[in-house]
Each structure stands twice: as structure tokens, then as C-alpha cells.
Amino acid sequence: MTKKIAITGATGFIGTALVEYLRQHTDFHITALVRDYSKCARIARHNIEMKTYHWSDANQLTNLLKGYDYVVHCAFDPGSVANNLKAAQALATACIANKTKLVHLSSISVYEPLHGDELSEEKVPEESKLPYPYAKQQIEKEILKYVSQGLELSVLLPTIVYGPFSKPWTIKPCKDLMSGKVILPDGGKGVCNPVHIDDVCQAIFKACLTKHKSGERFLISGPDFVTWDEFYKSFQVQLKTGGIEHISYEAIRKKLSNPISYLKLALVNPKLILQIPLIRALAVYCYRRFQKVINLDKIRALYRGYRSVAPELKHFPNKQLLELYHAPTKVDISKAQKLLGYEPRYSFAQGMQNTGKFVRWYFGHP
Numbered sequence: 001m002t003k004k005i006a007i008t009g010a011t012g013f014i015g016t017a018l019v020e021y022l023r024q025h026t027d028f029h030i031t032a033l034v035r036d037y038s039k040c041a042r043i044a045r046h047n048i049e050m051k052t053y054h055w056s057d058a059n060q061l062t063n064l065l066k067g068y069d070y071v072v073h074c075a076f077d078p079g080s081v082a083n084n085l086k087a088a089q090a091l092a093t094a095c096i097a098n099k100t101k102l103v104h105l106s107s108i109s110v111y112e113p114l115h116g117d118e119l120s121e122e123k124v125p126e127e128s129k130l131p132y133p134y135a136k137q138q139i140e141k142e143i144l145k146y147v148s149q150g151l152e153l154s155v156l157l158p159t160i161v162y163g164p165f166s167k168p169w170t171i172k173p174c175k176d177l178m179s180g181k182v183i184l185p186d187g188g189k190g191v192c193n194p195v196h197i198d199d200v201c202q203a204i205f206k207a208c209l210t211k212h213k214s215g216e217r218f219l220i221s222g223p224d225f226v227t228w229d230e231f232y233k234s235f236q237v238q239l240k241t242g243g244i245e246h247i248s249y250e251a252i253r254k255k256l257s258n259p260i261s262y263l264k265l266a267l268v269n270p271k272l273i274l275q276i277p278l279i280r281a282l283a284v285y286c287y288r289r290f291q292k293v294i295n296l297d298k299i300r301a302l303y304r305g306y307r308s309v310a311p312e313l314k315h316f317p318n319k320q321l322l323e324l325y326h327a328p329t330k331v332d333i334s335k336a337q338k339l340l341g342y343e344p345r346y347s348f349a350q351g352m353q354n355t356g357k358f359v360r361w362y363f364g365h366p
Helices: 013-025 058-064 081-098 131-149 167-179 197-209 228-239 249-257 259-268 270-275 277-290 296-309 319-326 334-340 348-362
Strands: 004-008 029-034 049-052 070-073 101-105 153-158 160-162 180-185 194-196 216-220 243-247 313-315
Touching: 004 013, 013 029, 013 197, 058 081, 070 081, 070 197, 081 101, 081 131, 101 131, 101 197, 131 153, 153 197, 160 167, 160 197, 167 180, 167 228, 167 313, 167 348, 180 228, 180 249, 180 319, 194 197, 194 348, 197 216, 197 334, 216 334, 228 243, 228 348, 249 319
Parallel strands: 004 029, 004 070, 029 049, 070 101, 101 153, 153 216, 160 194, 180 243, 180 313
Antiparallel strands: none
16 A cells, blocks of 8 residues: 655655655655645646645644644744744644654754764753754644653754755855855864755655654764865865955954854844844744745845945854864764664765756856
């Protein structure tokens, strides 16, 4: 009998890649649970089912998921921890009612800032003060509560997910290199744990099929480690442009901690203002509240005009990225290899060959 799988966040980066992976490697009946059909262009190319749902309606989800074998939870609301918790509660309740296995996509960010030379699942995350890691921690805690109520659950924690259409770890690094200089601490010698998007999809697929103790958590990374300098230089090679500048960790930290220095940086790169948590939260609220009257094209045009006369752009890391770039931590994936049968197919060199084709197409580089 054909297995049935539903995916929340199916129009996002990982969700869309998972749809494409499953279509290529399985005969699963795939259902994308979506909230906005206008974002379904890429997944609509495939022969899949799409259903709209309300993220916090447990009764609706219970009815939608009747007969489904697996649910993969990729959806994430960056603007509201409360919304994410309600979504997790509703989804867990529906999965328990239907005896459906749930695979939850968390993130290595739950461990940020990273400490020590090695990281495994045995380490208990410390409550973070950073917005994204804190949100991911709270969702994970909430969803794990339902294991005692009969939820069959796997939690995956991908590391630095790069590859075609990855905004944070492919598109943004390329844009930063093309528009100015990327600033890395201490020669960029910190450890980067990259994982190609196809390997993340493989891990999700194997987590669906594998029987193990409910509530197990799995770090998902690639087979090798690189420095952050090597990571950015790999994109530099593909683009044949862009600059990297090395500044000491302490010098960057002082600039970010000193309000006057930070203001000077923001005058060169106004986007830094949005990295202040309170201002970012306010901006997200205003956009959602007034998006019908906000003209993003005009805002972008104003920014481009300002950039044309502003000094050379230097992309300093925010406090979260600074600690990530500085950390010596290597991720241990032996648990996923042993219990899930996960074996990453892409070395970083192989992954960048694949990603390079996308980069050259996306940015128009021959």
C-alpha cells in the first residue's frame, strides 16, 4: 500500500526540497499543507496534493491527517513564538489521534552559542537569549511533551544547510560577497558544519521509515568540516567576485557592543538596524499590520539609491553569527548514522559543485 505523507511549510526552502526529493526517490502520496496558494509555484509543478489548513486548529488537522503515515513539520513563524507553540500543539494532538508519525525539523541553533570542540545530542541545550534559537528551543520542548501521551516523534537538528534556493547559506552569502566585503573573525578559522539540502531530505525520509524510541533527537550534518573562510571562498570562486576581510573577534565584538560604533556601521548598512531584536519585532508587526499599504518596491528603490552613494558595504556579523563564526565546534552525526542509517552523500566539494550550478544560474554568471 502506498504510504501517505503530509508536509507543513511545504513552500519553504526545506519543505519544497523535500517534496522534490520524495517525488524523485519514493512513490509516496505527498500532501502539502499550505496556508497561501500564491507561494506554491515550485511545488505545483509536481503531481502532489495541496490542502489549506489553519495551523492552530487541532480538529481540522485531525480530520486532514486521517490515513496518513507520516507528517513532517517544517513550518516556522519567525514573528511569533506563541503561534509556533500553538501549531506544535495542534499538530501533535492530530498525530496522536491518527497514530501518525511526526518528524519535527528543529535546528542546531538550539545549542547556540556553540561551545567546546564537539557537539552531540547528549548535550542539553541551555536556554538562549537569542530570538531564533530561543523560539526553536521552546517549540522542541513543547512538542516533546506529547511523547508521554503516545506521540511517535523524531526530532532532526540540521546544521548549516546550503544548496539550491537556500536563502541564509547560499543566496545571502552570494549577495553579501557581490555587494561588498564579508567580515569574518580571526582569519575565518572557526569551524563550519555544512550539510547539503539533499542530505537533509535523505535524513527526513529515513527518520520517517525507521523505528526507534519516540522523542529521539538527531543532529544532521555533512561528512566533513570546513572553516568559515573556506565556506565563503567557495562561493567567491563560483561568483568570480567579492571580498572577504578578516578582523579580530574582540574588535568585532566591541563594534557590535558599542552603540556609537554600531550606529556608524548602520549608516553604511541600514539593514543592521533590523538586527536589533526590538526593532526587528516592531518591523515584522508593522509589515503584517500594514502590508496592504506598504510599498516594498519603493523601499527597495530608496535603499538602492542610498547604497549608490554610501561608502563600501562591509557585512559585519551580528552577535549570533559572530559566535557561530568563532566557534571551534564539530558536530557528531554518529547517532543519526547508527539509528537512522543516515549517510550523507555530498562532501562539501561535491555539494559546492552542485550548488555552483544554481549560483551561476540564479545570479546570471556564466
